[in-house]
Amino acid sequence: MKREGFDFYFxxxxxxxxxxxxxxGESGFIWVNKEEISKIARFLNIDIENFIKSYLKKVKYRFSLKEIKVAGENICIFFDLKSCRCEIYPVRPSQCVSYPFWDRYREEKHKNEVFEECPGVKRLL
Ligand code: SF4
Ligand code: SF4
Structure with a gap:
């Protein structure tokens, strides 16, 4: 899978x-917008208020999925370690859908991060 403007494929x-x-891995933000919040709450069959309380953290004016700490790692609250799967895969946030084609990985200073993190990322020759 290739995307214009990126010097790798996935x-x-x-x-x-x-x-x-x-x-x-390292702590980060998994941003969710209003539509994504509604979609995930619907998928989990819980109301939005409970969803926000249980699964989201507020960061200034935005929401990010919570992480849990296991053996020194920060893990997305929806990642199931036993099956190695995302529990909300069909409705995962667009940030997850677009990975690894993130704008930051076009930048020289961040490029190496994606090669180090994702074994599916390969340099285009
Ligand atoms: S793909 Fe799923 S488990 Fe992974 S960060 Fe996104 S929401 Fe969390
Ligand atoms: S290969 Fe890359 S995209 Fe797939 S689960 Fe691993 S890090 Fe994520």
Missing amino acids: DPAACGNCCGACCR
């Missing part, structure tokens, strides 16, 4: 042997 087959390196 092989989704790598996800099968990876156990969610992009869903765990």
Whole structure:
């Protein structure tokens, strides 16, 4: 899978042997907008107020999915360590859908991060 403006391609087959390196590790933000909040709450069959309370953290005026700490790692609250799967995969936030084609990985100073994190990312020759 290629995307214009990126000097790498992505092989989704790598996800099968990876156990969610992009869903765990250093602490970060997994942003969700209003529509995504409604969609995920509907998928989980809980009301929005409870969803926000249980699964989101407020960061200034935005919301991010909570993380949990396991053995020194920060893990997205929806990542199931036993199955190595995202529990909300069909309605995961657009930030997750667009990974690894994030604008920051076009920048020289951040480029190496994606090669280090994602085994499915390969340099275009
Ligand atoms: S880090 Fe890359 S290979 Fe691993 S699950 Fe995420 S997208 Fe797939
Ligand atoms: S929502 Fe799913 S795909 Fe996104 S970080 Fe969490 S576990 Fe990973």
